[in-house]
Amino acid sequence: MRVTWNAFQDFKHEGLVKSIGVANFLPHHFAALEGEVPVIDQIEYHIGYLQEEAFAYCKEHDILVEGWAALGRAELLQSATVQTMAATYQVNPAQLCLRFCLQQGVLPLVKSADEQRMRLNRDVFSFTITAADMEKLKSVGQVAWSGEHPDKAIPLDPAD
């Protein structure tokens, strides 16, 4: 990972890219990097899977969290808590999930192959989730986790 990160930094110094970041890094992975701090860490993040340690680490080091599977691969849309709360805000459950990320300071990464749903997913700026409701959403137990864990994919030997 160190070799890759050094190559990324070279790309930036050569002006080939503007910003460099990482994906699926947990706090212990960052220690392996030398030089620049990544601008972004793309991790699984959604209601029901908040990765609090990685989130806190990124916040402390001014690293933007980009949350992949912001809808929990659509599984979250079946959650009774999400559905009920979305109805009170008169929005779609997907919009509630995406708005939750934004209010957490997380950039949601959502995928849709459907144009109408893409439009709906970007229409998340006309309502605000109250602080009390944010707390309710944060306290939902683990839901819709992908089952993927970075330590299964990222080498723990930094020289790799």
Ligand SMILES: NC(=O)c1ccc[n+]([C@@H]2O[C@H](COP(=O)([O-])OP(=O)(O)OC[C@H]3O[C@@H](n4cnc5c(N)ncnc54)[C@H](OP(=O)(O)O)[C@@H]3O)[C@@H](O)[C@H]2O)c1
């Ligand atoms: N860095 C990583 O390791 C990593 C790992 C996994 C995923 N990702 C990236 O994260 C992105 C999103 O992940 P994901 O696709 O697994 O999960 P996701 O965005 O949470 O869920 C996608 C699913 O939600 C449906 N959907 C989207 N908008 C909807 C809406 N408004 N209403 C109802 N259903 C809706 C989609 O169906 P339709 O297409 O039919 O709308 C699709 O089945 C992908 O682009 C992926 O490349 C990154």
